[in-house]
Amino acid sequence: MKATANGLEGVVAAETALSDVRGDEGVLVIAGADVEALGESASFEAATARLFTAAGLATTEAQVKERLAAARVRVARRLSAPVAANGMDALRAALATLSETDTELETAFELLAATSVATAQWYRRARGEPVLAPDPSLAHAADLHRMMTGAHDPLAARGLERYLVTVCDHGMNASTFAARVVASTGSDAVSAVVAAIGALKGPLHGGAPGPVLDMLDAIGTPERAEAWIDGEIAAGRRIMGMGHRVYKTRDPRAAVLEAATKALGKDSPRLTLARAVEGVARKALKAKYPDRSLDVNVEFYTAVLLDAVGIDRAAFSPMFACGRTAGWLAHVAEQRRTGRLIRPASTYVGAEAGCP
Numbered sequence: 001m002k003a004t005a006n007g008l009e010g011v012v013a014a015e016t017a018l019s020d021v022r023g024d025e026g027v028l029v030i031a032g033a034d035v036e037a038l039g040e041s042a043s044f045e046a047a048t049a050r051l052f053t054a055a056g057l058a059t060t061e062a063q064v065k066e067r068l069a070a071a072r073v074r075v076a077r078r079l080s081a082p083v084a085a086n087g088m089d090a091l092r093a094a095l096a097t098l099s100e101t102d103t104e105l106e107t108a109f110e111l112l113a114a115t116s117v118a119t120a121q122w123y124r125r126a127r128g129e130p131v132l133a134p135d136p137s138l139a140h141a142a143d144l145h146r147m148m149t150g151a152h153d154p155l156a157a158r159g160l161e162r163y164l165v166t167v168c169d170h171g172m173n174a175s176t177f178a179a180r181v182v183a184s185t186g187s188d189a190v191s192a193v194v195a196a197i198g199a200l201k202g203p204l205h206g207g208a209p210g211p212v213l214d215m216l217d218a219i220g221t222p223e224r225a226e227a228w229i230d231g232e233i234a235a236g237r238r239i240m241g242m243g244h245r246v247y248k249t250r251d252p253r254a255a256v257l258e259a260a261t262k263a264l265g266k267d268s269p270r271l272t273l274a275r276a277v278e279g280v281a282r283k284a285l286k287a288k289y290p291d292r293s294l295d296v297n298v299e300f301y302t303a304v305l306l307d308a309v310g311i312d313r314a315a316f317s318p319m320f321a322c323g324r325t326a327g328w329l330a331h332v333a334e335q336r337r338t339g340r341l342i343r344p345a346s347t348y349v350g351a352e353a354g355c356p
C-alpha cells in the first residue's frame, strides 16, 4: 500500500511557468519577476499581461488596460451581486451566472472584470450605498477603489494596486489547485473560477485577513500583545496571519505589503501595533512549536494595508479574489495547454466487502 500524502504536502502536481514559491528561502518569483519588484512598480495590468502571456494567452499591458476596462463596463450591465451577508457568497453567486464568450482571452478579461465589479456591487449594496458604474478611463485598480469607496484617491488606489499585484499568483495554493482540477476535466473557465472562490473563502486560505484585524482590535495596544497571544495559544486557537504550508521563513509578500502601507504616509498606530504583535506571535509560536517555523504570512499585512486604503474588513477575502483571479485564469489556460486530467488516488480504510 502506498503512503498517503495527507493534504498533498510536498506533492508536485504540475509544471508551471507562472510562479515559483521557494519556501525555504522566502522567495517568490511571478512569471520571471521577484514579487518585491512587481509589488513596488508594476501596474495590475502589467502583472496580468505577464501571467496571461506566460500561460499562452499572449497580450500586452496596453491591451489588458483597454480590454479589461471595456469588459468592466460590459459585465456591469449583466451582473447583479446579491446582498449576501458574506462577500464570498455574493461573489460566487454573481460569477456563476456568467458563461464563456467566443474566445479564451475575452472570457478571461470578462471574469477578471467580473470579480471586481461584483465585489464592488455587493460591498456597496451591503452598506446601503448606491452601486457605481465602472469608469473605463481609469486603470483597473483605481476604478476598483473608486467603485468600492466612492473616492478618487490616487495614493490609496496605488496602495490597493500594490496589494492586487502582490497576491496575483502563488504556486499551487488550494484555490489555484481547485481551478486547475476543474479545468483539467475540460470544463469551462467560469466553473474553474467559481470553484476557486469556494476554496479561497476558507479561514485557512483567503479568509484570514478579516480575523487578523479583529485580533489587532482585540489586542488594542502593543503592551497587551503577549498576554493575548499566550491566551489564544493556551486555548488551542490558531493565530491568524501566522504560519504557512510552504514558507519556512517570513512570507516575502508580508514585506511588500508592509512597505505599501508605510508608503501611504499616514501615521498608522495600527502598523506599529501589527509589527509588535507579529514579533510576539513569532516568539510564542516558536516556544510552543520549536521544530516548526511559524512566521508571518501574507494575510497579516493584507489586513493592515486594506484597512488603511479605506476598505472594510468584510471585503478582505473578495479583494483577495480580485487579485488572485488573474493567476487562476492563467493557471486554467496553462492547464488546458500542458496538463492532464487531475485524478489522484485514495487509500481505502473502510470495511471489507461483505461486512454487515
Ligand code: ACO
Binding pocket: 007, 203, 204, 205, 206, 208, 237, 238, 239, 240, 241, 242, 243, 244, 245, 246, 285, 289, 292, 294, 297, 298, 299
Ligand atoms: N497558530 C497556532 N498554531 C498553528 C498555526 C497558527 N497560526 N499554524 C499552524 N499551527 C500549528 C497547528 O495547530 C498544528 O499543531 P498540532 O500539530 O499541535 O496540531 C501545527 O502547527 C501544524 O499545522 P497544520 O495545519 O498541519 O499545518 P499547515 O501546513 O496545514 O498550516 C496554515 C498552514 C493552514 C496556513 C496554518 O499555519 C494556519 O492555520 N494559519 C492560520 C490561518 C492563516 O493565517 N491562513 C492564511 C494562510 S496564507 C494563505 O493561504 C493566503
